[in-house]
Amino acid sequence: MSETAPRSLRTPLGRVRHLGSARSGTRHFWNQRLTSVANVPLTIALVLIILGLLGRNHAAVVQILGSSFVALTLLLFVVSSIYHMWLGMQVIIEDYVHDETLKIVSLMANTGFCFVVGFAAVFAILKLSFGL
Amino acid sequence: MVEANTSRLKERPLSPHLQIYRPMLTMVMSIVHRLTGAALYFGMLLLVWWLIAAAAGPNAYATVQWFMETLVGRLILFGYTWALIHHMLGGIRHLIWDLGYGFGPAEREWLTVATLVGSVGLTVLLWLVGYLLMGGIR
Secondary structure (H helix, E strand, O other), X not given: OOOOOOOOOOOHHXXXXXXXXXXXXXXXXXXXXXXXXXXXXXXXXXXXXXXXXXXXXXXXHHHHHHOHHHHHHHHHHHHHHHHHHHHHHHHHHHHHOOOHHHHHHHHHHHHHHHHHHHHHHHHHHHHHHHOO | OHHHHHHHHHHOOOOOOHHHOOOOHHHHHHHHHHHHHHHHHHHHHHHHHHHHHHHHOHHHHHHHHHHHHOHHHHHHHHHHHHHHHHHHHHHHXXXXXXXXXXXXXXXXXXXXXXXXXXXXXXHXXXXXXXXXXXXXXX
């Protein structure tokens, strides 16, 4: 062991490229599982809600969707699902898009899509609830 | 030493990938899980369209209802239902695997078949209930 021995396990090339741990650990994996567990009862609830809305006219649908319990269930479903699909699509992009520029653009588009779709859904549910 | 081994080394498949393996059910279902996930990603647009239309008023809602009643609309909705149920059951299977259970040769096959049979069965059951008891899409 000489005095110039590296004190880190990172290779000199890795250090120059600044590629390494994102310091987020298993957070991504964990949040994907956390939302997946939440999505099981929420999805069952959504399917039952939609089943109960079949054959009803617009006025009845608005009344049911706007009721506190249904609206809260829908909000939870949307938030948990959007976060889940945001994480999932990120993994798909990272797996298949190898061009660095295209990858960054795709990841941004993924985030943009999820925010737009998510906020649109939340806005619609709140509008149905408060009848604005 | 190195030169002597070169010809033998070249014969080896260096990085076995998808095309090397015979398609197995667990492998196909893993791909289907990702495909249904990606489909549901864009399927969320349908749910949001429906919610926004309901919030916008009777005319916008009538447009969504008209689309859902068309053959294309029904097919998309049926596919959405299956993808949703299949991804949910597949997700539960993955959670079981995450916990360290069900890795035996018979167990993993059984779990995978159950996901497929369960998703198709539940989807058909839901649509039967939807049409016979709730009057279908209208």
